[in-house]
Amino acid sequence: LFGTYHLNFTLLCTTSLTDGQTRYSIPEELKQGSVVGNIAKDLGLGLTDILDRKLRVAAEAGKQYFTVDSGKGELVVNDRIDREALCGQSASCVLPLQVVTENPLQLHRIEVEIRDINDNSPVFMTQQKALKIAETTVAGVRFPLETAHDPDVGSNSVKSYTLSKSECFSLKMKEFPGGRQAPELVHELLLTALDGGKPVKSGSMKIQVTVLDNNDNIPVFKKPLYNITVPENNMPSSVLVQVEATDADEGANGQVEYAFNDHTPTTLLSIFHLDVVNGEISLTGQLDYELNSVYELHITAKDKGVPEMEGHCRVQIIVTDINDNVPEIILTSTPSPVREDAAKGTVVALISVRDLDSGDNGKVVLKLSGSSPFILKPSFSNNYALVTSGPLDRESFSVYNVEITATDSGSPPLSSKKSIPVSISDVNDNPPVFSQPSYTVYLKENGVPGSILYSVSASDLDFGENAKVSYSILDSKVQDVSVSSYVYINSENGSIYSMHSFDYEKLKVFQILVQAKDQGSPSLSSNTTVHVFILDQNDNAPTVIYPSSAGLGSLSLQRMPRSAKAGHLVTKVTAVDADSGHNAWISYKVAEATDVRTKRPVSEQDDSSQRLLIAIKDDGEPVQSATVTVSILLEDGLHEPILDIRHKAAESGGKTGRLALYLILSLASVSVLSVVTFLILAVKCVRNNSYVEVLGGDMMSQSQSFRSCMSPMSEYSDFTLIKPSSTSDFKEVLSVLDASLPDSTWTFESQQVSTSDQI
Numbered sequence: 147l148f149g150t151y152h153l154n155f156t157l158l159c160t161t162s163l164t165d166g167q168t169r170y171s172i173p174e175e176l177k178q179g180s181v182v183g184n185i186a187k188d189l190g191l192g193l194t195d196i197l198d199r200k201l202r203v204a205a206e207a208g209k210q211y212f213t214v215d216s217g218k219g220e221l222v223v224n225d226r227i228d229r230e231a232l233c234g235q236s237a238s239c240v241l242p243l244q245v246v247t248e249n250p251l252q253l254h255r256i257e258v259e260i261r262d263i264n265d266n267s268p269v270f271m272t273q274q275k276a277l278k279i280a281e282t283t284v285a286g287v288r289f290p291l292e293t294a295h296d297p298d299v300g301s302n303s304v305k306s307y308t309l310s311k312s313e314c315f316s317l318k319m320k321e322f323p324g325g326r327q328a329p330e331l332v333h334e335l336l337l338t339a340l341d342g343g344k345p346v347k348s349g350s351m352k353i354q355v356t357v358l359d360n361n362d363n364i365p366v367f368k369k370p371l372y373n374i375t376v377p378e379n380n381m382p383s384s385v386l387v388q389v390e391a392t393d394a395d396e397g398a399n400g401q402v403e404y405a406f407n408d409h410t411p412t413t414l415l416s417i418f419h420l421d422v423v424n425g426e427i428s429l430t431g432q433l434d435y436e437l438n439s440v441y442e443l444h445i446t447a448k449d450k451g452v453p454e455m456e457g458h459c460r461v462q463i464i465v466t467d468i469n470d471n472v473p474e475i476i477l478t479s480t481p482s483p484v485r486e487d488a489a490k491g492t493v494v495a496l497i498s499v500r501d502l503d504s505g506d507n508g509k510v511v512l513k514l515s516g517s518s519p520f521i522l523k524p525s526f527s528n529n530y531a532l533v534t535s536g537p538l539d540r541e542s543f544s545v546y547n548v549e550i551t552a553t554d555s556g557s558p559p560l561s562s563k564k565s566i567p568v569s570i571s572d573v574n575d576n577p578p579v580f581s582q583p584s585y586t587v588y589l590k591e592n593g594v595p596g597s598i599l600y601s602v603s604a605s606d607l608d609f610g611e612n613a614k615v616s617y618s619i620l621d622s623k624v625q626d627v628s629v630s631s632y633v634y635i636n637s638e639n640g641s642i643y644s645m646h647s648f649d650y651e652k653l654k655v656f657q658i659l660v661q662a663k664d665q666g667s668p669s670l671s672s673n674t675t676v677h678v679f680i681l682d683q684n685d686n687a688p689t690v691i692y693p694s695s696a697g698l699g700s701l702s703l704q705r706m707p708r709s710a711k712a713g714h715l716v717t718k719v720t721a722v723d724a725d726s727g728h729n730a731w732i733s734y735k736v737a738e739a740t741d742v743r744t745k746r747p748v749s750e751q752d753d754s755s756q757r758l759l760i761a762i763k764d765d766g767e768p769v770q771s772a773t774v775t776v777s778i779l780l781e782d783g784l785h786e787p788i789l790d791i792r793h794k795a796a797e798s799g800g801k802t803g804r805l806a807l808y809l810i811l812s813l814a815s816v817s818v819l820s821v822v823t824f825l826i827l828a829v830k831c832v833r834n835n836s837y838v839e840v841l842g843g844d845m846m847s848q849s850q851s852f853r854s855c856m857s858p859m860s861e862y863s864d865f866t867l868i869k870p871s872s873t874s875d876f877k878e879v880l881s882v883l884d885a886s887l888p889d890s891t892w893t894f895e896s897q898q899v900s901t902s903d904q905i
């Protein structure tokens with residue numbers, strides 16, 4: 147155990163890789179589930195990290211020999227580990243492993259050394275061998291024998307050979323260049339191979355010796371060892387080398403035939419062909435450097451003599467690498483979604499690359515194609531981290547397909563591509579946005595409470611809960627009352643409901659502050675204002691405020707001197723209308739009167755009691771009206787000079803003659819007045835207040851008289867301006883009017899009528 151290697155991706159990756167790494171050593175062939183070591187502890191991780199950070203062995207191409215136990219964080223054996231299958235004859239067998247932890251994504255490199263156990267016996271390829279030896283053979287002549295094979299390494303592999311006891315034969319070891327040893331028989335019977343393991347394992351073969359007649363010269367190869375080099379892509383059927391042996395004997399004793407040694411594995415026989423006659427070795431199969439880079443062929447040359455004599459040679463074929471393997475990109479950890487606010491340098495995925503070729507042919511460079519906010523940072527050998535290199539915005543790009551190209555340095559180079567989907571997860575970085583910066587609503591007064599006043603809507607560019615908008619009304623005051631007692635909002639869809647029927651005469655405009663808030667954490671919000679304008683409806687009849695009615699329905703008598711001249715001011719009638727605009731344009735009309743000739747001096751023939759019914763109506767839709775009845779009592783005692791007697795004769799014929807006094811407010815006279823003047827007057831007239839003077843005689847043309855605040859320049863400037871907020875307080879108005887009247891003894895009867903029908 148040498149310590150722990152941590153990838154620190156936030157540092158520049160040029161920092162040299164430290165050598166310290168975790169290393170375990172186990173014997174091969176351990177049972178599945180055997181503990182290799184506590185990897186969590188050795189990497190400095192707590193027990194909670196094992197699950198939280200998903201401690202695991204990175205996926206490798208091929209078999210997964212180890213796993214991490216999620217309970218204790220132990221590295222355990224997952225599959226049968228056969229050292230011989232993994233590492234063949236090489237003396238050391240080390241499996242590099244990558245252990246991944248997430249949040250943050252880190253790669254730990256560990257190594258597991260697989261130790262050899264003596265689980266293989268030495269094996270002879272052939273169980274029997276016949277040696278043919280001439281009778282005259284002198285003692286000391288050597289005969290090559292087959293080597294036994296033991297896949298184990300070191301002391302567990304073949305260590306020695308023994309021969310069954312015999313007086314005629316002995317065993318010698320022959321040394322080959324490179325340290326290989328092979329037994330050679332010097333006459334004998336049973337050959338046993340022993341390994342050096344504990345307990346010792348052995349294998350043996352029988353040797354049958356036949357003594358024959360004379361053929362004194364053995365075929366001799368020109369070279370005991372032929373060395374050739376072949377590229378792995380060499381075409382089948384091409385000749386690799388020609389071996390040649392000569393025999394000094396004459397005739398059949400000197401005729402040589404070539405053959406592969408008896409113990410040549412069939413795998414080699416399927417790749418190489420030896421011409422029996424001329425000794426040419428050619429390829430019949432495909433070479434593969436990655437599978438086998440060195441072959442050794444044992445070749446025998448036999449003469450045709452009796453007894454036959456044979457010579458031996460070896461051919462060593464070295465296969466050279468060709469760039470025939472495409473680099474392979476392996477995703478060590480599948481990428482999990484990256485938050486759009488992830489800092490620059492956040493590790494998104496771990497990638498490793500593999501190329502089975504050697505040297506430059508196996509040297510791989512990774513590149514990202516296209517532009518994306520990611521870069522590849524190299525870590526230890528052939529491992530890379532895909533990290534963010536710039537800002538991410540899910541609202542612009544929610545998924546990236548990062549395309550990685552791996553290219554080796556062979557000639558010509560080979561390359562492969564892999565596309566890694568990286569999804570960006572949402573962060574609540576967009577507030578809800580209302581469809582308009584502010585809203586204006588026109589609402590008729592006297593609406594039904596509980597009806598939808600308006601619907602606002604806001605949208606949020608984020609995703610899921612972060613985009614789920616709820617609406618609320620922020621508290622504010624409307625005429626000193628909380629707005630929430632006027633309206634409420636459907637928090638889900640932004641529909642605003644009225645809780646009141648609004649009265650234009652009391653409230654003309656108000657604001658509702660609406661907030662839209664998303665469900666993110668933390669949540670974001672935005673505000674908007676809904677301006678509500680109440681529209682006037684003609685819901686108020688004109689109200690007679692002078693003369694005040696003495697009692698409901700009672701007809702009050704007024705006095706007037708019989709001697710009054712034409713143009714005598716009898717009384718004034720004043721009415722107001724709480725509505726606005728046309729709805730408050732008031733006109734007056736004498737609807738019905740008894741035989742009173744108000745346009746001329748009162749005569750002796752006139753009844754002493756006169757009745758006037760004055761109808762007052764507005765200009766709204768529907769028209770609202772009121773009436774007032776004025777009773778006038780003519781009295782003799784009150785003397786006024788009668789100036790014009792001529793009217794009396796002219797008018798005396800009609801008892802029910804009517805005097806119509808049309809009083810029209812001059813609201814529409816704007817065209818002759820400057821706009822400024824109009825506006826000033828309009829403001830003053832927000833509450834229409836008008837009155838009519840009931841005159842005796844024809845002093846005014848058409849016997850009509852009207853006055854309103856729209857004609858302030860009139861000689862009768864005794865009109866009253868009433869503030870909108872105090873219109874209901876008629877007493878105040880009355881006191882003003884009383885003071886302006888010459889005779890306050892007149893009494894009136896006032897009556898409101900809802901429609902114009904009665905006029």
Ligand SMILES: *[C@@H]1O[C@H](CO)[C@@H](O)[C@H](O)[C@H]1NC(C)=O
Pocket residue numbers: 601636639640641
């Ligand atoms: C909001 O929901 C209410 C009750 O479901 C519904 O009456 C109203 O029409 C909805 N408003 C909108 C704008 O969909």
Ligand SMILES: *[C@@H]1O[C@H](CO)[C@@H](O)[C@H](O)[C@H]1NC(C)=O
Pocket residue numbers: 620661671672673
């Ligand atoms: C919305 O209005 C509330 C209350 O006035 C205030 O606290 C909040 O900051 C406002 N929000 C925004 C986004 O302006």
